[in-house]
Amino acid sequence: MELDMMKKVPVREQDPLVRAKNFEEVCLGYNEEEARSESMRCLNCKNPKCVEGCPVSIDIPGFIAKVKEGDFKEAAAIIAESSALPAVCGRVCPQESQCEGKCIRGIKGESVSIGKLERFVADWARENGVKPEVHAEKKDKKVAVIGSGPSGLTCAGDLAKMGYDVTIFEALHKAGGVLVYGIPEFRLPKDKVVEPEVENVRALGVKIETDVVIGKAVTIDSLFDEEGFDAVYIASGAGLPRFMNIPGEQALGVYSANEFLTRNNLMKAFREDYDTPIARGKKVVVVGGGNVAMDAARTALRLGAEVHVVYRRSEKELPARAEEVHHAKEEGIIFDLLQNPVEILENEDGWVRGIRIIKMELGEPDESGRRSPVEIPGSEYEIECDTVIMSLGTSPNPLISSTTKGLETNRKKCIVANEEDGATSRKGVFAGGDAVSGAATVILAMGAGRAAARGIDRYLS
């Protein structure tokens, strides 16, 4: 293969027209040859900027050097020192604004494809049966972790490696958090990728008890008083969906993105052999412009609908990753930008028959520098549709904070915790991930889990 040092080795993808009709993974990843070629592009900087850009500080030049040598096992071991979920991160991290955003190669040409290399190494390790090793002396202390998303899994894995007796409590019937209920199969395969990474955490000795809602069956107080835990890490995410509070939002055929995605991902509604139903709309309007909106839109598309994304700002402000927007467009999603719903229209049976939209223009930049959209009077029009998916963001669920005395939360219902060790206003209670930051990213949630594991270790030592 001829290697252009300025350009990434291209990654193979499923053809857009084919993948628009299936739930198979979009990106096919590098093979050995492609990975080794790409690894040649790494300059192995003395002072690697990419590592600074990584919230869990993976030794990126270190593992890439091993890929160059063809020692994938050692490459996997280097990543494993810093990340418990590399096959996940290699697929869903916003590398362009993290490691790859800082890559020196990126100044003149394209940055090294760090994410795809990470994915290659993690997939290779899984396919070749490489398991994480534990050799810590057992400690006589018990830690409870609430929530099995990336933050909880990371914290639990790190603590287990230090020798603690760790139990994760998960409200749903399956471990993984957003990785199993939110992010679709075509971006993050569940059985192939998520499940084995959860298994790896179990292999470290972490117990996972599903179907337990903390704040209901069990409270944080009872974890300490009745179940003998010495510390608790809250990683319950930010799962509470927002609605717009416009007329017609109660109509049949209006879903939160969470409901739509949960039915399809966690409950596998797209598969014939699962019982959970999902409304396959004919024409679907997704309201919102974030990653979640892209996932909902691309899922609806695969279920057979014509899909419109309605977003109130312009393309430049779309909060979704550029790669996701690009993929969505390739697949045929229609973007109705600078537009905002004012009402959902119902037919006489209470079913969605359309949505009334007003056009917007960008006004002056606000404090955050984003230009806020303002309505254009008289520009309202209607789109006919049978399904509306609201994807307006989520906030932390108050179930735990409202049942735990002395746990400080802020105006946005987020739990207040120290960034460097996860400590909260309650002794022995630590918190991190989306529950603290509000909806953010997998890798930031993992970083918080790591920090809290160190904080808990210090607290218990």
Add this chain to the structure above:
Amino acid sequence: MFKIISSKMLCENISQIVFEAPRIAKSCEPGQFVIVRSDETAERIPLTISDYDREKKTITITTQIVGQSSMKIASFKEGDAFADVTGPLGQPSEFVNEDIEEVRKRNYLFVGGGLGTAPVYPQIKWCREHGVNFDVVIGTKSKDTLIMEKEFEAVAGEHYFLTTDDGSYKHKGVVTTVMDELIAEGRHYDVCVAIGPMIMMKFAAQTALAAGIHTIVSMNPIMVDGTGMCGACRLMVGGEVKFACVDGPEFDAAKVDFDGAMKRMALYKTEEGRAYLKAKEGDTHKGPYHREA
């Protein structure tokens, strides 16, 4: 986990299952529900807890066979186990967390219709155990569809009023006729709790509210997670959006938008509604959503 201790049919299409659920049995209260996933491919179905035994660490659920998922649940036998049961979910009935002295000053009227009979049971049992006064009216289509008669007799004795729509057993008429009679007799009630089909709750609430009685109803919209994560269970209460799974399932009847909720529910639950949905959803590969209480 979740091993089934006993499973029986209470009438032609209502099944009752007792199973092990130590964490739930330890902490559940009247008014709360669980979400059951019977096997790997099954839906998550919300079911109200209809009894619990803290010592034996078991809970009881009662379900009407209306579709594939409830059929699956009903087909479970002693020794089988559910794949997953989560709970207790939702808020306990109001009286559970109120000052018991205040509660004892009141007289309660419980009204149960059809399958709604089952969730009334832990409430009257709680009242009996805590020395709270009540009457309970149970309505059902006919003698053949009556459930839990013995249990109700044992707990409520002379305060148990039974009526059948067709008059095939005991009193003839719907629950509101009995409510009217009890009120006309001069019985005084401070709180009415009505659980059953939406239409029954709507009319029971009208009757009770007209008599100036503070009234609670138990809503059972579609649910997925049961923890506030999906919003499938949202409904309008007092002009605000509430999530039945975390804010409810019991709400102040005076504030509930019955017609709105019924529109949503009719589509999911009745035959006509399903046929409509099928036509509407076109190539949906499975039947329309349904929700079993």
